[in-house]
Amino acid sequence: MYTYRVMTELSRREFAKLIAAVGAAARFPQQAHAVAPTIAIQVGAVSFVDEGVAPVLDRFQQDAAANALLIATFSYGRGIAGRQIPGQPLPDHGKQEYDVNFHGGNYAHTHEQYYRDTSLKEIQAPDHPGFDVLASVLPEAKSRHMKCFCWYEDVFRSDLKGIERLLEVTLSGRKAGTICFHNPEVQAFWQALTEDYIRSYPVDGIMWGSERQGPFGNAIGAAHGGSGHDPLLVTCFCNFCKQEARSRGIDQQRAIEGYTNLAALVRESRAATRLTDGFLVSYWRLLVKYPEILAWEKLWNDGQQNTYRNIYNAAKSIRPEVEVGWHIWHNNSFSPFYRAEQDYADFRPYSDFLKVVMYNNCGGPRLASYVNSVSRTILADFSPEEVLGMTYKIQNYKETSLSELPRKGLSANYVERETRRALAGMGGTVKIWPGIDIDIPTGHDEKKTEPRDVREAVRAALHAGGDGVVLSRKYSEMRLANLRAAGEALQT
Ligand SMILES: [Zn+2]
DSSP, X not given: OOOOOOXXXXXXXXXXXXXXXXXXXXXXXXXXGSSOOEEEEEXXXXXXXXXXXXXXXXXXXXXXXXXXXXXXXXXXSTTTSSSXXXXXXXOSSSOSSOOTTOOOEESSOOOGGGGXXXXXXXXXXXXXXXXXXHHHHHHHHHHTTOEEEEEEESOOOTTSTTXXXXXXXXXXXXXXEEEOTTSHHHHHHHHHHHHHHXXXXXXXXXXXXXXXXXHHHHHTTOSTTGGGOOGGXXXXXXXXXXXXXXXXXXXXXXXXXXXXXXXXXXXXXXXXXXXXXXXXXXXXXXXXXOTHHHHHHHHHHHHHHHHHHHHHHHHHHHOTTSEEEEEEOGGXXXXXXXXXXXXXXXXXXXXXXXXEBOOHHHHHHHHHHHHHHHTTTTTTTSOHHHHHHHHHHHHTOOOOOTTTHHHHOOOHHHHHXXXXXXXXXXXXXXXXXXXXXXXXXXXXXXXXXXXXXXXXXXHHHXXXXXXXXXEESOGGGOOHHHHHHHHXXXXX
């Protein structure tokens, strides 16, 4: 069931103590963790550049009892790379200034020979010239018996040379800023980057993440921040997707017509207080009249699932022992439409581990944002408070009222429930490392992470049987007291 980990005598002794401590604190039998839990932390290149490799690793080991690194090796987003987001308070370590010229890209060296089959190949991050994060960190981490994973995600900028041919196309026919899973060059790109990492560096594994959903979920605004989604900008309707649709016998004209009608209904819902037959009936009627809407949603999802499978196969064909896993988007906790599409059982054949996002602090404002969005589209027959109550029932956790939610966040009980659900879904064949949030930026007057939150969330994840935790999203935004709280959770 588990891959047995090789540990030094020292680390084994330390872990025996930690496990005994956690077991005693949480009152669960010690044999629940025959193997020491993976305490992983997400960290970007900028932290090693700013603070030095050895001091950062010292801190991770001493303060957080970390034994694994998820190194942000590729992204064009500030969620996992770069320093604190400008406008948010800088944490009490690292350079005390914002990286306003953040660009992103590949923070390891890019080996050109692997990128033959994609026009997107000039991906070297210009942020830290001459600094290869993997070459710099791996030797030091290995000497400390810390596992190293490449952590890369599906976030791009549209001004990159060679990306044009890979971009998705919106319902309205415009190029999007996202890349299309049914485009062979996109699959070639992810496989090239994977091959580059696995062949060029002695990493222990990889984790890839795609915080995106299909056109139906986006059209109805079923995500945090969803109220700002323009339903005419849903994707993808490129020629590769149309070709895929033809091979499945899906009528593309009917799909486009269905999504155009859906966009009109969403716009009407956001403007109206009442529809003659109500909102849910109107949406359901449209789905029945245009089954192509959900067929296209599945087509999009299948492309994303193929990407997981292709990355997994690419990595395993080169070095079967590498651990391959996925970052599962927070929307899995909010939208039942999205949750339905993340069937844990589907992940089993191509996953060694899942980092399921269970960010309980920022989860408060994010859940409120989701609720406020869908209560103006498909669930507009209900008040936002009623939608929240319904969401708790459907998703099987119960937290505070809508008025308190953004300020209070979600509790450790939510982490515990979601951990149990993931473990049950995986049937014990895939490791579950719940993602715990430490100082992910939230709005003014919204929930901020405190040490107690971290202690309780880490304990809840392990108490529920999680195989570890992932401290998220990036060290460069974490305050030290909160980082220390992760270590404290294991000690007391
Ligand atoms: Zn496409």
